[in-house]
Amino acid sequence: MAGIGVHKRLLTLIDLAGTFVLAIHGASVAAAAGLDLLGIVVIALISAMGGGIMRDLLVGETPPEALRGWPLLSVALVGAALAMLFAHQVEDIPEWPLIVIDALGLSLLAVAAAEKALEYKLTPIAAVLMAAIGGCGGGALRDVLLNEVPAVLRTDFLATAAIAGAAVLVIARRSGLPPGWAALAGGLTCGVLRLVAVWQGWQLPHL
Amino acid sequence: MAGIGVHKRLLTLIDLAGTFVLAIHGASVAAAAGLDLLGIVVIALISAMGGGIMRDLLVGETPPEALRGWPLLSVALVGAALAMLFAHQVEDIPEWPLIVIDALGLSLLAVAAAEKALEYKLTPIAAVLMAAIGGCGGGALRDVLLNEVPAVLRTDFLATAAIAGAAVLVIARRSGLPPGWAALAGGLTCGVLRLVAVWQGWQLPHL
Amino acid sequence: MAGIGVHKRLLTLIDLAGTFVLAIHGASVAAAAGLDLLGIVVIALISAMGGGIMRDLLVGETPPEALRGWPLLSVALVGAALAMLFAHQVEDIPEWPLIVIDALGLSLLAVAAAEKALEYKLTPIAAVLMAAIGGCGGGALRDVLLNEVPAVLRTDFLATAAIAGAAVLVIARRSGLPPGWAALAGGLTCGVLRLVAVWQGWQLPHL
Numbered sequence: 001m002a003g004i005g006v007h008k009r010l011l012t013l014i015d016l017a018g019t020f021v022l023a024i025h026g027a028s029v030a031a032a033a034g035l036d037l038l039g040i041v042v043i044a045l046i047s048a049m050g051g052g053i054m055r056d057l058l059v060g061e062t063p064p065e066a067l068r069g070w071p072l073l074s075v076a077l078v079g080a081a082l083a084m085l086f087a088h089q090v091e092d093i094p095e096w097p098l099i100v101i102d103a104l105g106l107s108l109l110a111v112a113a114a115e116k117a118l119e120y121k122l123t124p125i126a127a128v129l130m131a132a133i134g135g136c137g138g139g140a141l142r143d144v145l146l147n148e149v150p151a152v153l154r155t156d157f158l159a160t161a162a163i164a165g166a167a168v169l170v171i172a173r174r175s176g177l178p179p180g181w182a183a184l185a186g187g188l189t190c191g192v193l194r195l196v197a198v199w200q201g202w203q204l205p206h207l
Numbered sequence: 208m209a210g211i212g213v214h215k216r217l218l219t220l221i222d223l224a225g226t227f228v229l230a231i232h233g234a235s236v237a238a239a240a241g242l243d244l245l246g247i248v249v250i251a252l253i254s255a256m257g258g259g260i261m262r263d264l265l266v267g268e269t270p271p272e273a274l275r276g277w278p279l280l281s282v283a284l285v286g287a288a289l290a291m292l293f294a295h296q297v298e299d300i301p302e303w304p305l306i307v308i309d310a311l312g313l314s315l316l317a318v319a320a321a322e323k324a325l326e327y328k329l330t331p332i333a334a335v336l337m338a339a340i341g342g343c344g345g346g347a348l349r350d351v352l353l354n355e356v357p358a359v360l361r362t363d364f365l366a367t368a369a370i371a372g373a374a375v376l377v378i379a380r381r382s383g384l385p386p387g388w389a390a391l392a393g394g395l396t397c398g399v400l401r402l403v404a405v406w407q408g409w410q411l412p413h414l
Numbered sequence: 415m416a417g418i419g420v421h422k423r424l425l426t427l428i429d430l431a432g433t434f435v436l437a438i439h440g441a442s443v444a445a446a447a448g449l450d451l452l453g454i455v456v457i458a459l460i461s462a463m464g465g466g467i468m469r470d471l472l473v474g475e476t477p478p479e480a481l482r483g484w485p486l487l488s489v490a491l492v493g494a495a496l497a498m499l500f501a502h503q504v505e506d507i508p509e510w511p512l513i514v515i516d517a518l519g520l521s522l523l524a525v526a527a528a529e530k531a532l533e534y535k536l537t538p539i540a541a542v543l544m545a546a547i548g549g550c551g552g553g554a555l556r557d558v559l560l561n562e563v564p565a566v567l568r569t570d571f572l573a574t575a576a577i578a579g580a581a582v583l584v585i586a587r588r589s590g591l592p593p594g595w596a597a598l599a600g601g602l603t604c605g606v607l608r609l610v611a612v613w614q615g616w617q618l619p620h621l
Contacts, residue, residue, distance in 0.1 A: 030360075036411040038367055039360035042339075053265075058467075060476025062267025067333040084414060126481040132456075140559075145347075147356045149561045153444075153453030160452055204450040207498060237567075243618040245574055246567030249546075260472075269474025274540040291621060352554075354563045 010180060011115055014187075015052065015065065016075050018108030021101040023048035023079030026142055028098060031084065033146050043142055044080035048105075049073070050138030055113045055130055059120040099198050103161075107191035110135030110162035111183050114169050124170045131166030132159040135190070157197035160204060165190025217387060218322055221394075222259065222272065223282050225315030228308045230255035230286030233349055235305060238291065240353050250349055251287035255312075256280070257345030262320045262337055266327040306405050310368075314398035317342030317369035318390050321376050331377045338373030339366040342397070364404035367411060372397025424594060425529055428601075429466065429479065430489050432522030435515040437462035437493030440556055442512060445498065447560050457556055458494035462519075463487075464552030469527045469544055473534040513612050517575075521605035524549030524576035525597050528583050538584045545580030546573040549604070571611035574618060579604025 026047025030040040049066040056064035066072045113134020117127035136159045140150035152158045169186025173179065196202070233254025237247040256273040263271035273279045320341020324334035343366045347357035359365045376393025380386065403409070440461025444454040463480040470478035480486045527548020531541035550573045554564035566572045583600025587593065610616070 031414045033356075034413060035356075035360050036362060036413050038411050040414065042360055042366070045336075057264060057471060058477055058481060060267075060474075063265055063327065063329060063333070067265060067329055067336070070330060070332070073330075073332060073336070120477065122477060122481055123484060123487075125484070125487060126477070129459075129481065129487070144351060144558060145357060145360065147354065147561065149447075149449075150559060153449050153456055153559065155450060159456070204452050206448060206450050207445045207454065238621045240563075241620060242563075242567050243569060243620050245618050247621065249567055249573070252543075264471060267474075270472055270534065270536060270540070274472060274536055274543070277537060277539070280539060280543070351558060352564060352567065354561065 010183070011112060012071070014108045014183070015112045016071060018105045018112060019048045019052070019066075019072050020075045020079045022051075022105035022109065022138060023076040024083045025098060025102050025105065026138070027080040027083030029142065029146075037084075040084060041077070041080050043145065044083065045073075045076050046145065047138045047142045048076040048079065050141040051109050051113070051134045051136065052138070054137040054141075055116060055134040058130065058133070059116060059122070061116075061120075100195070103191045103194040103198075106135045106158060106162060106194055107165060107187040109138075110165050110190050111169060111187045114166040114186065115179075115183065118170070118173065124174075127170055128163050128166040131169075132162045135159070135162035155203055157194065157202050157204065161190045161193040161197065164193055217390070218319060219278075221315045221390070222319045223278060225312045225319060226255045226259070226273075226279050227282045227286045227312075229258075229312035229316065229345060230283040231290045232305060232309050232312060233345070234287040234290030236349065236353075244291075247291060248284070248287050250352065251290065252280075252283050253352065254345045254349045255283040255286065257348040258316050258320070258341045258343065259345070261344040261348075262323060262341040265337065265340070266323060266329070268323075268327075307402070310398045310401040310405075313342045313365060313369060313401055314372060314394040316345075317372050317397050318376060318394045321373040321393065322386075322390065325377070325380065331381075334377055335370050335373040338376075339369045342366070342369035362410055364401065364409050364411065368397045368400040368404065371400055424597070425526060426485070428522045428597070429526045430485060432519045432526060433462045433466070433480075433486050434489045434493045434519075436465075436519035436523065436552060437490040438497045439512060439516050439519060440552070441494040441497030443556065443560075451498075454498060455491070455494050457559065458497065459487075459490050460559065461552045461556045462490040462493065464555040465523050465527070465548045465550065466552070468551040468555075469530060469548040472544065472547070473530060473536070475530075475534075514609070517605045517608040517612075520549045520572060520576060520608055521579060521601040523552075524579050524604050525583060525601045528580040528600065529593075529597065532584070532587065538588075541584055542577050542580040545583075546576045549573070549576035569617055571608065571616050571618065575604045575607040575611065578607055 023044045027040050027044035030043035035043060049072060053064045053066050056062065110131040114127045114131040117130040122130065136152045140152050143150040165186040168189040169182050172182035172185050230251045234247050234251035237250035242250060256279060260271045260273050317338040321334045321338040324337035329337065343359045347359050350357040372393040375396040376389050379389035379392050437458045441454050441458035444457035449457060463486060467478045467480050470476065524545040528541045528545040531544035536544065550566045554566050557564040579600040582603040583596050586596035586599050
């Protein structure tokens, strides 16, 4: 009973942290694409909450978490505001903090989506798919709105990391690991894979 | 009791009128983009009903209003047909009727979405967001399908008007104004802001 | 009672077959567009299951069939894998098998969507719309992700065939034909119309 409560609270925290970092990332991309103030906020919200909203619509949890209560929406708005405040400094900053932030957001949201899929009794393979949707869906939606083929489909090693992380999480849960440790193992797998992939320039083969 | 019934009927009427004018607008845009007959009808339907469908999916009201019963769909189809019949005259007509129609549709659908969000007990800030989605979602979807970055994200003063109108509506409701007057105040705010913005060439700042 | 069971099983079979052929078609298009391995699989899944997922979200059946249980997802993955294995031979093959496969998938999914819409008590006109969404939605989503105006809106005689087939199905059901025969009549109408349209270069008029 208490374990479930702790686990729920952990999930909420994971979701909030992932949302925050993805809002910062999204706002930076939108500002660079020359959108106006509203466009930047919308793209930040969509980058941050789009994957989670798709996830919730697919499992049938409506209204989606992002629109119920204040926390997620506030955190995304604060992230967008911070990114806008420091937008002009961003050009002087090396690229790597954005990459780390992005990897962190990906891991957090992929784990949150896999957890929710299992909670809704989806099959393990559907849970792995949902991790890819939860982790990369917001970014893909952002790319579509900016009129680009989603980076995740072309060259990025994003969804592959989310899928690998979710697979580790599912297998760890099945092997009897406590949910918290399974989530940690999955998240680490996803984040480390993503960072190494960027560092080494890993790409999936093209046909 | 009677008040609720009247309010419900008012909402339905607002939805129908907004759908009608947005279908006309959507069909005009699609014809100008060189789509075929089916494409024009589809884009008209999506412009008119896309925002409402997103709104209904997000609050979890399925099937969405647009697909339940005849009224909304019929009204959208009639709007599309009218736009096609007069398509060739459209070039000789000054641009302002389309702009007024668009502002009217925006106000009506933004108000309808904010009302529905409150009915589903979303938070006030989520209701304001939903007004932007309900009012601008169909147009954004149309732009994405026509392979453009949604105008609402680049330069248009559309969502800002919807957000301001919904904020007025929410505040008026909270201040104890009857729902009908609150809706009127919100809709007027949205529509007037939109028209003044077009007239004066208002734009949000870019970073 | 037995009739309902048989009909349900028939529906499932139709859905599986349509999913399989559309996954093959989607993977071929994605490989030609130069996506990486993951992108090809994702586009194949979306081509195959996107229309069905939209259909299920719209009628409020969540999680959508495609994410419940193994069959649909496995069949789509096998289709994508086959298409990739034979990708290099595809250039030597005449174009017509792909066209026939595509027409088959369209018919199957249009019929499945119309059936589901009737099962959920949507109006006949909404059922016809749902057939267009179920049959062409996955392909339209694929085109949007590949950054193109959906072919279905520009020149293709796809949705028109789906709409005609669904209309035949609905009328046949209303006339008292057994569901199985009504589905067959609708599917044949759709598939034959599509094939003749490709063969004769039929296009809808532009304004």
